[in-house]
Amino acid sequence: MKLFDVYPINNINIVKGQGSLVWDSKGQEYLDLYGGHAVISIGHTHPHYVKRLTDQLNQIGFYSNSIEIPLQVELAEKLGQVSGKEDYQLFLCNSGAEANENALKLASFANGRKKIISFTKAFHGRTSLAVSVTDNPKIIAPVNQNPNSIILPFNDVKALKAVFEDEGEEICAVIIEGIQGVGGIRVASNEFLQAIRSLCDQHGAYFIADSVQCGYGRSGKFYSQDFAGVDADIYSMAKGMGNGFPIGAISISPKLKPWHGMLGTTFGGNHLACAAALAVLEVIEQDYLIANAGKGGDYLIAELKKFDKITEVRGRGLMIGIDLPEELAHVKKELLFKHHIFTGAASPNVIRLLPALNLTMAHADRFLEAFSKEM
Template structure:
């Protein structure tokens, strides 16, 4: 994820070395259809690819709209650009479907995967559309095709299918989201399945630390004050209730 062009496509200047700085990346506001159309109208012949998360992770669990994803697909086809679905955090069954982007009903050309792919074992991969013709040796990487990593990846897929973990992610996620929306202190609850963002007011900056140090519940965060829930896909409703109880205590300080 931190190769030269990849870090150029992030808005975090801390990980962009001067040698990696480039003007070859255009940043657009999420779900701004007018800005997307304008970018293609202005530089469409030069645009190689569009990269987007179906649901932003570090960006605060903000969901790309169905219309926006469909427009990306349409403009990519029109201008012969590649639609790249960044599914590293929001994919692999976390939202109740395998690739979160696909709730829009259109397919990307490339899906990137990692994180949950090995259930903790370091492994990553991509899915490519049939229009790309792979050939042996196309990808060169020191650890590519690692047998242990492949075994771990296969084991994860087998358990996901055997235990119906995507169905569980959808059901328990919907249960959690509905319960969280009943808590008055929360500004907004966002997300799908077991990828949930809880936006809190600035007056409650302590909640994440209290969950960790007082209740031993580890959560993610997004600035300025969003708690990210990314639990294991086999989370039960009993465990969800335990979290809700501790979360309400943490809200009270």
């Protein structure tokens, strides 16, 4: 059987990592400023993370959710404390797509409605309902097309109000990334997020904050929506939650009342996943990584704005998009193959930076120096 290459970068085989550095099978070192799609939140092979997982594996790695798993309770309490959402309920699953799928289903159960608002350039996952609210025709198969999906212009308060005026009592939920990842690191304005909150309250719809990529401290606050001073009804999360171990979740406001059996999972919240997620939260808290993400992001964004050839720099914290003119689209490849720095892309012309939250200033400067040589 031949492997299907999903995101192939040929001739690079990463076999080792530590902090923000990784090494390939030939011993070549790379600076990792992409973290495997924002997954690596506390750095590769963090000692506390490794110990937590090893200790847990020496006890038990998995058992069914049909029995009580105290680690799940511990994780819920710790997440509530660190995120400031202690009165919310936690449902654990396996991925960001699954988290969004359950968030949308829960909202529809709660108010009995079908119509869902999302926004241009949105990406919410690759499962059926998540795809139907994603603005990417390349991944929407005929079976995913949903007549109840309404995709509106991002950051357009007027368009949002117009739909609620016409169809407000039919709207089930509004789902939005506080900072769009795949869409090009586009930041939802505080005004826009506040309008979503207000309109959902007025019309009995639910506000779903997709925090899969922009959550878990990456923006400089635990959830990027916190910058707007609003609470969502449901937060979805994954990626940085497990630092590489597959885990996802939704955090559910007290106004929603899921019943036993509505939400379920086989692998979600297993012992190893909970150990990984707890280790991440403990490191984030002990090492002040949310503040570090904010500080590091402010520094990188300020320095990048000094480059006059850049079209635009967008983002918050350590979620940064560098919009380049077409003639500089090759820079990402040069960073990788000449300077040995991993970055991501949101389009051929947008470099996406999603490093670990404990990125050092020395590593930030290493990137800036390499970037300047290609500009």
